[in-house]
Amino acid sequence: MKFEVSGGGAQIWDKDVLGLALYEGFSEEDLSPLPPDSAKIVWLEVSRGNFKAKKGSSLVVPLAGERPQCVVLAGLGKKEEVRADNYRLAAFTAARAAANRKASSVSIVMTDAAGHEIKHDREISRCVAGGVVLAGYRFEKYRSPDEDDNFKPVETADVPGADPGALEEGRIISAGQCWARDLANEPGNVINPETFEREARKTAEDYGLEITVFHAPELERKGMNALLSVGRGSATPPRLIHLTYRPKAESRGTVALVGKGITFDSGGLSIKPADSMVTMKGDKTGACVVLAAVKVAAELKLPLTVHAITGVAENMPGGGAYRPDDIIRAYNGKTIEVNNTDAEGRLTLADALAYASELAPDALIDIATLTGACAVALGDTTAGLFTNDDSLGDEFLEAAKRSGERFWRLPMDDENLRKKIKSPAADVINSAGRYGGAITAAMFLENFVKKGQPWIHLDIAATDFAKEAYSYYSKGATAFGMNSIIGFILKRAGE
Numbered sequence: 504m505k506f507e508v509s510g511g512g513a514q515i516w517d518k519d520v521l522g523l524a525l526y527e528g529f530s531e532e533d534l535s536p537l538p539p540d541s542a543k544i545v546w547l548e549v550s551r552g553n554f555k556a557k558k559g560s561s562l563v564v565p566l567a568g569e570r571p572q573c574v575v576l577a578g579l580g581k582k583e584e585v586r587a588d589n590y591r592l593a594a595f596t597a598a599r600a601a602a603n604r605k606a607s608s609v610s611i612v613m614t615d616a617a618g619h620e621i622k623h624d625r626e627i628s629r630c631v632a633g634g635v636v637l638a639g640y641r642f643e644k645y646r647s648p649d650e651d652d653n654f655k656p657v658e659t660a661d662v663p664g665a666d667p668g669a670l671e672e673g674r675i676i677s678a679g680q681c682w683a684r685d686l687a688n689e690p691g692n693v694i695n696p697e698t699f700e701r702e703a704r705k706t707a708e709d710y711g712l713e714i715t716v717f718h719a720p721e722l723e724r725k726g727m728n729a730l731l732s733v734g735r736g737s738a739t740p741p742r743l744i745h746l747t748y749r750p751k752a753e754s755r756g757t758v759a760l761v762g763k764g765i766t767f768d769s770g771g772l773s774i775k776p777a778d779s780m781v782t783m784k785g786d787k788t789g790a791c792v793v794l795a796a797v798k799v800a801a802e803l804k805l806p807l808t809v810h811a812i813t814g815v816a817e818n819m820p821g822g823g824a825y826r827p828d829d830i831i832r833a834y835n836g837k838t839i840e841v842n843n844t845d846a847e848g849r850l851t852l853a854d855a856l857a858y859a860s861e862l863a864p865d866a867l868i869d870i871a872t873l874t875g876a877c878a879v880a881l882g883d884t885t886a887g888l889f890t891n892d893d894s895l896g897d898e899f900l901e902a903a904k905r906s907g908e909r910f911w912r913l914p915m916d917d918e919n920l921r922k923k924i925k926s927p928a929a930d931v932i933n934s935a936g937r938y939g940g941a942i943t944a945a946m947f948l949e950n951f952v953k954k955g956q957p958w959i960h961l962d963i964a965a966t967d968f969a970k971e972a973y974s975y976y977s978k979g980a981t982a983f984g985m986n987s988i989i990g991f992i993l994k995r996a997g998e
């Protein structure tokens with residue numbers, strides 16, 4: 504994927520597809536970046552009421568000449584409500600239309616209310632590049648070629664007025680998101696704890712990262728019994744993987760990212776119904792996101808130390824599987840009574856969070872496809888946020904707002920709910936039932952975060968997988984949360 508920054512004007516007409524992003528209420532004069540004859544044809548289509556420039560809307564107008572083959576109008580929405588993410592979606596819309604026509608090149612033109620090409624700020628440039636990269640994404644590794652399929656990702660995008668450095672940053676970030684989606688989309692017979700470790704080791708080698716891996720014998724010696732217990736039913740033993748990016752220059756701080764890495768979740772002995780096992784290859788999405796995030800931090804050469812930690816396991820009902828009524832001692836010494844082996848993710852996170860807390864990062868963030876309760880509460884396009892630090896929570900929510908990903912903060916101050924995770928036989932119980940289930944899961948995790956450690960828990964259940972394409976997500980794994988985490992890290996790094 505190659506980006507160019509032309510001077511605009513007639514140069515934008517030299518691509519296969521010309522994409523023009525417009526605000527609601529635009530007029531014929533706002534089509535001035537187009538060749539005059541083309542502008543008349545496009546306005547004729549617009550005047551038929553086919554396009555109002557609402558956010559996410561588009562109009563494709565074929566042209567008779569060789570270049571551009573067509574014009575794609577992409578709606579930005581109302582100017583006063585537009586955020587950087589609107590530009591990402593508009594760029595995606597134009598580049599996707601080009602990809603669906605096997606066009607190898609596209610111009611992406613953002614205009615002001617008077618139809619003048621705008622000079623981007625850094626964030627808009629990142630978003631436009633991201634939209635173009637995401638437009639070329641489909642996971643079709645295991646499908647035979649379809650001769651009737653006209654889809655082909657664009658090779659070159661001209662973005663007049665853009666910041667060239669920020670375009671490259673946006674390309675790296677969204678390429679990292681696509682990489683995480685590829686990994687999350689891989690089925691359980693391809694990615695298990697062993698092959699996930701291989702991916703982590705290759706990432707460390709490619710980007711000069713430090714890597715530490717604890718296999719079952721080391722986990723046992725360290726007392727990481729929660730992670731060990733979840734993985735005992737599988738033929739492939741669990742492991743804890745820790746990657747670290749350290750900047751060559753002075754670091755401006757430390758962020759530790761912890762991702763849930765269940766490569767497939769059958770529910771264990773508390774086995775899931777058959778329909779509920781479908782898409783459980785995506786239960787490793789949190790791990791995929793943090794692995795991609797540390798990779799991106801290294802590619803961007805950020806002046807910030809970033810740790811990515813994941814306990815990787817497969818939750819299976821084998822002869823060695825852990826059972827309801829088991830009592831497990833976690834890495835930090837706390838004991839856990841098991842009443843549901845399908846509440847396994849929080850057990851792997853318990854050991855990983857306790858381990859990450861020892862690093863004493865400035866911010867500790869975990870991300871996990873954790874609870875169906877969160878999906879019921881917030882739907883499949885909004886994720887839950889929980890925190891023990893109000894200012895840290897506000898900082899992350901601001902990054903999420905800029906990224907376009909929807910997070911909603913849920914409370915952790917209900918002492919009546921907190922009582923539900925108490926166990927008569929151990930320090931805590933691993934599942935407190937359906938009501939308030941996302942909150943009690945977060946309360947459970949807090950037991951394994953060192954006191955005084957600023958911490959955020961992100962529950963991306965349901966948002967991790969798109970059942971149907973929407974916005975700039977194709978069907979399948981979304982790597983939801985990646986943009987917000989990178990946005991948060993960029994802000995911390997002063998970028």
